[in-house]
Amino acid sequence: MMTRTDPPSDGIRVAVSTVIFSLRRDPTTGRLAVVLPLVRRTRDPHEGRWALPGGWLDGAEELDVAASRTLAETTGLAPSYLEQLYAFGDIGRSPGRVVSIVYWALLREGAQLPIDAHNVAWFDASDLPTLAFDHNHIVDYALWRLRNKVGYSRIAHGLLPDLFSLSDLREVYEAILERDLDPANFRRQVENSGTLIPTEQFRTGSHRPARLYRYNHDVELAERGPLRSDITPATAPPVLPEKVTT
Amino acid sequence: MMTRTDPPSDGIRVAVSTVIFSLRRDPTTGRLAVVLPLVRRTRDPHEGRWALPGGWLDGAEELDVAASRTLAETTGLAPSYLEQLYAFGDIGRSPGRVVSIVYWALLREGAQLPIDAHNVAWFDASDLPTLAFDHNHIVDYALWRLRNKVGYSRIAHGLLPDLFSLSDLREVYEAILERDLDPANFRRQVENSGTLIPTEQFRTGSHRPARLYRYNHDVELAERGPLRSDITPATAPPVLPEKVTT
DNA sequence: ACAAAAGTGTTGTACGTACACCCATGA
DNA sequence: TCATGGGTGTACGTACAACACTTTTGT
Secondary structure: OOOOOOOOOOOEEEEEEEEEEEEEEOOOOOOEEEEEEEEEOOOOOOOOOEEOOEEEOOOOOOHHHHHHHHHHHHHOOOOOEEEEEEEEOOHHHOOOEEEEEEEEEEOOOOOOOOOOOOOEEEEEOOOOOOOOOOHHHHHHHHHHHHHHHOOOOOHHHHHOOOEEEHHHHHHHHHHHHOOOOOHHHHHHHHHHOOOEEEEEEEEOOOOOOEEEEEEOOOOOOOOOOOOOOOOOOOOOOOOOOOOOOO | OOOOOOOOOOOEEEEEEEEEEEEEEOOOOOOEEEEEEEEEOOOOOOOOOEEOOEEEOOOOOOHHHHHHHHHHHHHOOOOOEEEEEEEEOOHHHOOOEEEEEEEEEEOOOOOOOOOOOOOEEEEEOOOOOOOOOOHHHHHHHHHHHHHHHHHHOOHHHHHOOOEEEHHHHHHHHHHHHOOOOOHHHHHHHHHHOOOEEEEEEEEOOOOOOEEEEEEOOOOOOOOOOOOOOOOOOOOOOOOOOOOOOO
């Protein structure tokens, strides 16, 4: 960059938004569902519409810090996983020229909004209203990434507490993928992956007690390639498609 | 975004850069290698160092258009594939605050630089000098993405001409993955993928003639999820059955 | 005892890998 | 004819989907 002439910063503004996923159990069906918090806009563009939490990037603030701040301000909680999703910068997506660096994050199941949270609410990811700006599109993409990534990484653990049963974990997968998985096969796959540490604790209360497992922190939650080399050296696969000029 | 107070555009500037991959046959070993064009910086930050082609984002220019312009200005050619890589925005990566939206692109084999190209040169991707800014890091990440993506998409075709033999295609994979593949197994895998159309043309000239194939354009070069919904309607995300690497 | 979830066993299919082997051409 | 890359056949191992089956609890 900065190879050409030097007329920078037109009226271009940089924002940071975050798609925050968590899980909530539907009281009627008893099944887990992917939910996300949205904030109601209280000012000009798209006032009254629900939108992703976010804000302008501070000139002295790292991108991921800005995303975390977003999260703290809306949910009062720290994400268990945070990853850059995409930079959305289409000309027509907002009045003026706004480039939004969008992150996506996971919260452990059962996260509660702070009681003083006004204009913030949880929505079922598969049943969203029309959102502000291109945020429906952004959520669609984030969901696609989530569903993809759950297939080749262990991010599902980012939605669970420290101790969980294999059924808990399977339910997370089923909620994300929106289809049932075979309990027997699921057990074997996850047991052979070497990422779970069995404990001697069991969840009792109904039927046969289920052994509780703990996540093996020696293995990263998700491979990220050479990004943030201070966290992940190098190994497996990520994902992210787009644009074909062929 | 834009949910908070409204003090936008600090001194933040937005740049667009592109990592452009192509292939070149090493004259001595006869093997294909991944190469990319770099430009020598002629002004202040990191003057004299090699850097990724790029420039400031124009306020009226779409992100991918800016990336394509970059490509045209440096190589004079149109990319066969273009995809956003990542938004790099660390505070210390450049004097002032610069957020770089980085794309990566593919050029068909044998692309030539325009004869008037000064301060532009091709480099072997696995043998780069110290580049300006964090560009070594960026290229590492782009290479990682390329190697990953070649495993689950057909982007390798973006590096080949219209007609190619199976050996040509295999050589592309071998160059990207930096390891030899079994010709017999490679043939079957790619034949069973349904993405190649055999022609009645053969490449003659040495030994047994090799049948030439054409890329089946009914199949996308790479899965792209819900991005650019004008191209990908609402149906066709990726593959990904059960698989749990948790 | 019964229902239901926890957990084990077994089998068939699909697919990748390794490698032996035949085919067609230029020199 | 021989060398070489093009192309086919086959056998083995792993991974996974399907599903029958056993175990352990609460009621």
